[in-house]
């Protein structure tokens with residue numbers, strides 16, 4: 516029964532992805548493969564949190580992304596490709612990372628995550644430049660606060676397009692190269708506490724819906740791609756002290772957010788980075804389809 520289910524699934528997947536070779540026998544996520552991806556893991560307990568291979572980070576010059584980039588490099592990534600709308604403004608910060616990690620290959624590309632052709636080309640170029648895409652961290656995101664009754668549908672579409680469809684486009688492009696390479700991979704989406712409950716006081720229906728959808732996208736892809744040794748997880752940050760939360764009119768909201776949070780403050784991007792590292796490292800090899808909330812204890816309503 517199990518064998519016939521497996522062969523059905525194999526036939527189905529071959530039909531869907533005819534150009535890709537399916538792995539036979541043991542899952543690519545087998546111990547041997549994980550150890551070969553993370554050789555340091557065998558040497559020490561600390562090595563379990565080492566990261567191996569090349570990472571693509573979307574929204575790569577954003578506030579959280581720059582901190583996550585540093586953490587990923589600190590833990591051993593050999594290459595880093597940042598995708599963002601405007602990378603020129605962040606050249607100095609990228610150079611600072613390169614100076615700190617001279618052995619790593621670090622590059623950035625202007626890519627709109629909603630543009631499938633551009634994303635596919637950029638992923639292909641990343642494989643050419645770095646040799647592989649082993650990890651993808653999707654951080655590109657926009658907010659757009661508006662009352663549902665008044666919100667232009669164009670704004671709704673853009674938020675869903677960047678936050679949800681953009682994550683799918685990037686995940687699929689990265690997964691295709693991971694499947695072809697046959698070495699597994701790690702994908703992380705950035706959802707939000709807004710995927711779990713409605714924020715107060717700002718109205719942000721599109722953002723909340725886009726992040727809620729990411730949770731099921733993550734679970735669905737985790738289930739489909741586990742057979743290739745690819746894990747798909749998400750993080751759900753609470754309010755982080757970044758420019759995203761400094762928008763016009765948010766000063767009063769920030770006071771409310773802090774008052775209602777048991778920790779009494781917003782989080783720092785550094786306080787998120789450890790979860791990302793764990794999900795990308797050997798320690799996270801059996802974590803798949805999970806969402807980790809990092810929000811200082813939730814909001815008290």
Ligand SMILES: NC(=O)c1ccc[n+]([C@@H]2O[C@H](COP(=O)([O-])OP(=O)(O)OC[C@H]3O[C@@H](n4cnc5c(N)ncnc54)[C@H](O)[C@@H]3O)[C@@H](O)[C@H]2O)c1
Nearest residue numbers: 574577578579600627628654655656707752754755757759
């Ligand atoms: N800051 C928070 O409180 C918070 C909380 C929960 C979730 N998040 C999520 O974390 C992620 C990063 O947030 P941040 O605080 O670093 O914000 P940020 O604005 O500093 O970073 C977001 C980045 O995404 C980029 N981006 C936007 N649209 C894009 C597109 N179409 N293509 C490519 N790049 C695009 C932006 O240029 C920016 O650099 C977002 O997805 C956000 O929704 C943030």
Ligand SMILES: OC[C@@H](O)C(O)[C@H](O)CO
Nearest residue numbers: 658707708709714753754
């Ligand atoms: O839910 C917190 C964040 O996702 C987000 O930064 C905020 O809701 C923006 O208003």
